[in-house]
Amino acid sequence: MAEGTKVAVIGPNADNELTLVANYFGYPTAPVTALEGVMAKAGAENVVYAPGSALAGGVFGNHKPVEASVLKHANDKGALEPGLTMTSSDNPAREGDPVSVTVDAQLDHHWKTSPIDGSIADEFGIVWEGFIVPEEDGAYSFETARESEAIIGGQNVSDGPVEMKAGEAYPVSYTLTVERFWPRNTIEPMASLSWVNRSRNWAGEALAAAEEADAVLFFGGIDADLEGEELSVEIDGFLGGDRTHLKLPRVQEDLLKKLHATDKLVVLVNFSGSAMALNWEAENLPAIVHAFYPGEKAGSAIADLLWGEFSPSGRLPVTFNTSLDGMPAFDDYSMQNRTYRYYEGKPLYPFGHGLSYTSFAYSDISVPEAQDGAEAMPVSVTVTNTGERAGREVVQAYIQLDERPNPSTPRVELVAFDVVELAPGESQTVKFDLSPERLGYFDKDGALVAPAGMSATLSLGGGQPGFVEDTGAASARVTFTAD
The missing domain is CATH 2.60.40.10 (Immunoglobulins)
Structure with missing residues (x-):
């Protein structure tokens, strides 16, 4: 792209760190999301960002840490002050007197060693208590770090979104239990509470961003919260971590069609570990990049590719079919119509396919x-x-x-x-x-x-x-x- 081009970065995977690591991962020390890569390449002043939609159903890929400005605790007189009360114990059951009681400005931690005594692989328990005072009305979805549980407004956040009113104080209790018990990991413990307001006008924000830009980069697809092992997701296209169809989630395709109707240049960068039936996208969009789940520095690499710093040379290791029509049932163990070696139909993109900026x-x-x-x-x-x-x-x-x-x-x-x-x-x-x-x-x-x-x-x-x-x-x- 030419220098000074105004770019709209849109899509639920634009700033989703999970797309960098996928299933069974370690936490990167310096991850670069697609949004961060594009901003570094084009300059922040030339980038306008809007997530645009959920990934699928009520699953969002753009949860961010709850801001310190909305976290409060009550002082001795009952008045709300910044931060949450953090009570730390030197044992997972939190028995006996706590090691310390302090005020934590924000619940967003990734410790290299134990926050209790600085040791490695320590066992301990911490409870954060206080209030969240949101600045906007909405239905908020929350995510916690592993080995954690959060209760907000009397509701376990794993049970679904929490309805909240701006300016009202909602009790919050966050419990972190770190112990040596499979499949838990006491190395580099984490504690985080992130959220997203599901009630925002996501599509409207995306279309407004597109109007400000010369080109649209749409970062979509799915992530490991939708496809993986033994998940609890049951929405259109997904069942327990398996795929029930290959289409791009409806909410994303609907948004892409609206963006395409603006007559702006729209490029799709798709993230997924499995094949996607990008049928409408292949017919209507000028360029599609399939990124799979590409690693912690993916944002920089994708930006370099889109700006022409190098010519692409990747080749598909799987077949991208147009649908599941004609495919054998999941419990059919024959090879008929499975993989490129036996498939008799016409795929959307065949095994081995890949384009280049040269010929x-x-x-x-x-x-x-x-x-x-x-x-x-x-x-x-x-x-x-x-x-x-x-x-x-x-x-x-x-x-x-x-x-x-x-x-x-x-x-x-x-x-x-x-x-x-x-x-x-x-x-x-x-x-x-x-x-x-x-x-x-x-x-x-x-x-x-x-x-x-x-x-x-x-x-x-x-x-x-x-x-x-x-x-x-x-x-x-x-x-x-x-x-």
């Missing part, structure tokens, strides 16, 4: 006309950067047997890949020695069989055969001879 052409493929199936087969191809900027290309080699000996034999299979970096106009020959294990197939008893007496097509290119432009791959025939 590559394939030529001079070398494949033996006849090959002993029990020996390694040498193959090669020339790759040329035909674009105007440097780029990295993932060269993929696929085999397709003319006849599938049994249903478990893949219709197409990736057998090797390599990566080359080429300047504009530069060419390089990429070579593979394909082992018999890569060229063979498994019989009905599970034994590996060399493809003796069979014919196949070898394709070397930037993606699956049939899903790249004519110059984006080169193919050749080979006949495997018998011993």
